[in-house]
Amino acid sequence: MSFALVDYFEPWWIQIIKGIVLFAIGLQIVPLVLLAERKLLGRFQGRYGPNRVGPYGLIQPLADIVKLLGKEQSRPETSVGPLFIVAPVISIMTAVGTFAIIPFGDAPHIFGTRVGLYGVDVSIGPLYIFALSAISFYGLMLGGWASGSKYSFLGAMRAAAQLISYEVSQGLALVGVLITAGTLSLTQIVHAQEGMWYIVPQLAGFLIFMVAAFAETNRAPFDLAEADAELVGGYNTEYGGGRFASYYFAEYLNVVVVSGVATTLFLGGWLIPGWHGQPAWTDPFVVLFKMTLFISFFIWIRATLPRLRYDQLMSFGWKILLPLATLNTLATAIIVVAVHK
Amino acid sequence: MLRSYLPAIVFLALGGIVGGTFAYLNTVIGPRRRIASKTQPYECGLPSEVKYGFRFGISFYLIAMLFILFDIETIFLYPIAAELRAFGAFALYEAITFVVLLFVAFVYVWRRGALDWR
Numbered sequence: 001m002s003f004a005l006v007d008y009f010e011p012w013w014i015q016i017i018k019g020i021v022l023f024a025i026g027l028q029i030v031p032l033v034l035l036a037e038r039k040l041l042g043r044f045q046g047r048y049g050p051n052r053v054g055p056y057g058l059i060q061p062l063a064d065i066v067k068l069l070g071k072e073q074s075r076p077e078t079s080v081g082p083l084f085i086v087a088p089v090i091s092i093m094t095a096v097g098t099f100a101i102i103p104f105g106d107a108p109h110i111f112g113t114r115v116g117l118y119g120v121d122v123s124i125g126p127l128y129i130f131a132l133s134a135i136s137f138y139g140l141m142l143g144g145w146a147s148g149s150k151y152s153f154l155g156a157m158r159a160a161a162q163l164i165s166y167e168v169s170q171g172l173a174l175v176g177v178l179i180t181a182g183t184l185s186l187t188q189i190v191h192a193q194e195g196m197w198y199i200v201p202q203l204a205g206f207l208i209f210m211v212a213a214f215a216e217t218n219r220a221p222f223d224l225a226e227a228d229a230e231l232v233g234g235y236n237t238e239y240g241g242g243r244f245a246s247y248y249f250a251e252y253l254n255v256v257v258v259s260g261v262a263t264t265l266f267l268g269g270w271l272i273p274g275w276h277g278q279p280a281w282t283d284p285f286v287v288l289f290k291m292t293l294f295i296s297f298f299i300w301i302r303a304t305l306p307r308l309r310y311d312q313l314m315s316f317g318w319k320i321l322l323p324l325a326t327l328n329t330l331a332t333a334i335i336v337v338a339v340h341k
Numbered sequence: 342m343l344r345s346y347l348p349a350i351v352f353l354a355l356g357g358i359v360g361g362t363f364a365y366l367n368t369v370i371g372p373r374r375r376i377a378s379k380t381q382p383y384e385c386g387l388p389s390e391v392k393y394g395f396r397f398g399i400s401f402y403l404i405a406m407l408f409i410l411f412d413i414e415t416i417f418l419y420p421i422a423a424e425l426r427a428f429g430a431f432a433l434y435e436a437i438t439f440v441v442l443l444f445v446a447f448v449y450v451w452r453r454g455a456l457d458w459r
Contacts, residue, residue: 012347019351027359069363072371076382089360096356100349119348127419128349149382153397161401164408171415178422237383242367246360311458314404318456322411323447326440329418333425337433340426 014115019100022119026099030252031061037252037299044303071241078148079238087146088239088246091139095250095257098132101125102260103187105270105283117284118187125184126174129261130167133216137163139250140225144235155234158310159225162215165317166222170212172325176205176332177265190269197268204328206266208321213258215317218251220302224310259294263287403455414443 010018035050035057042049050057075084100119107116122128137160144156178184180201181192189198199206215222226234236247263269267290270283308316421428421436450456 012344015344015347016351019348020355022348023352023355069366069370071367072373072379073364073367074375074379077380078382085364088364089357092360093353093356096359097349097353100352119352120346122345122349127416147382149384151383157397157401161404164412165404168408168411168415171412172418175415175418175422178419179425182423182426184419184423232383241371242363242365245363245367249359249363314400314458315456318407319451326444329422330437330440333422333433333436336425337430340429 010113010115014113018115019119022100022104023096026096026253026256029256030249031065033252033256033295034061034064036295037302040296040299041303044300065245068240068245069242073241073243076148076238080146080148083142083146084238085243087139087143088243088250089139090142091136091250092246092253094132094136094139095253098129098136098257099253099260101128101186102257102287103190103264103269104287106187106280108280108283116187121185121187123185125186125189126171126178126265127184129257130171133163133167133254136250136254139247140235143239143247147235147238149238151232151237152235155225155231155237158231159218159235162218162222162224162313162317165314166212166215166321169208169317169321169325170216172322172329173205173208173212174265175329176202179329179332179336186264187269190264190271193268193271197266197271197273199266202266202328202332204324205332206262208325208328209262209266211321212317213262214298214301215313217254217258217298219255219298221305221307222313223307224313227307255295255298256291259291259298260287262294263290398459400459407450407455410446411443414440 038060039049039057050060053059053063075081101122103116103118103121105117107114109115120128140159140163141156144152144159147153177189177198180198181189183189183192214220218225225231226236231237236244239247264287269290270278270286272278272282272286417439418436421432425432
């Protein structure tokens with residue numbers, strides 16, 4: 001059952017249209033997250049946040065992007081031209097590519113055709129996410145290296161070491177979920193949670209996953225790649241204008257994607273406990289609501305916790321998180337095999 | 342089978358288009374006033390001495406090697422995890438042996454101090 005083929009059932013043109021529609025939704029979510037972060041951070045600090053451009057500052061992200069695009073594009077003479085230009089595009093491509101796997105719902109019939117409310121549903125689910133996030137590492141690394149600036153380079157090295165250190169724990173934290181669900185397809189994992197959300201039996205895995213997610217997305221308290229006090233801006237020090245906008249967009253889209261993955265794997269995706277016969281049109285709203293909870297949590301933590309020191313970050317990842325994740329995996333495996341007998 | 346990946350390609354292409362559009366619009370809209378000091382890499386006031394090729398700490402290299410080891414551990418555990426119910430205790434013993442062997446290596450690396458950041 002587990003590696004059962006995840007069949008596609010849509011004609012190719014529906015696949016392309018739904019790809020474009022979902023991407024457009026993602027393109028709308030990111031400015032909202034940007035605004036929500038600035039608004040909430042403002043409130044946490046007892047001020048208003050952006051409230052001048054449009055009602056409640058709603059048009060602020062649009063003003064920001066226009067401002068960024070109106071800036072002069074410059075790159076230092078020490079930079080390596082082609083890589084400097086390609087790196088932000090790699091970042092944004094991989095972030096958008098990972099967005100494709102978040103399931104916003106099951107596969108209802110729309111106008112008589114069966115359409116899956118997700119970009120892709122592949123038989124390797126989490127591996128697809130890790131493959132793309134491993135490529136996104138090149139976006140940061142090449143960008144920082146090709147800038148030809150000390151600060152960029154140090155930021156890129158830090159980002160690289162941090163990403164790969166926490167990717168191991170993040171991957172291992174998911175193994176518990178996969179054992180419990182017995183499948184790698186994200187929609188089937190959601191269906192397997194119909195009895196109980198995996199946040200209950202896999203609480204340890206959930207906590208490890210969330211901590212690693214903060215490090216993977218370069219969010220506070222793990223935002224050492226761009227520690228402004230020491231490194232000015234990290235890997236994107238030399239970037240400005242449109243290319244900086246690409247990095248910024250990718251960074252926030254990654255937060256959205258991680259929230260979506262956590263929703264799918266631990267909070268039961270589109271399921272509401274105790275509601276059978278849930279109509280299909282509620283699915284995307286439930287998923288978006290749960291994602292909003294996670295995104296708010298990310299912002300809340302940023303306003304609460306101070307930044308770690310770099311050696312603390314690395315030893316926490318390797319000496320605490322990795323053994324814990326391994327233990328969680330083994331414990332889950334033993335329990336599942338013992339119960340299954 | 343591979344057809345189910347078609348939307349992923351659409352997403353990747355759209356991501357590339359957005360990134361390209363940002364850079365392109367910027368070159369069209371943005372001003373172009375080149376002066377020598379703008380092309381210097383950022384430095385806190387002093388003239389920059391950056392050349393190609395940097396030196397960096399050996400710790401980064403060690404971390405990269407450890408990553409390969411433990412990431413492969415994770416990847417090996419994924420198929421076992423998905424098929425654990427089908428294979429039962431046999432797969433469990435295999436996985437435990439595998440993880441214990443890796444744990445010995447982990448303890449060795451820890452004792453040698455490779456996990457201490459210098």
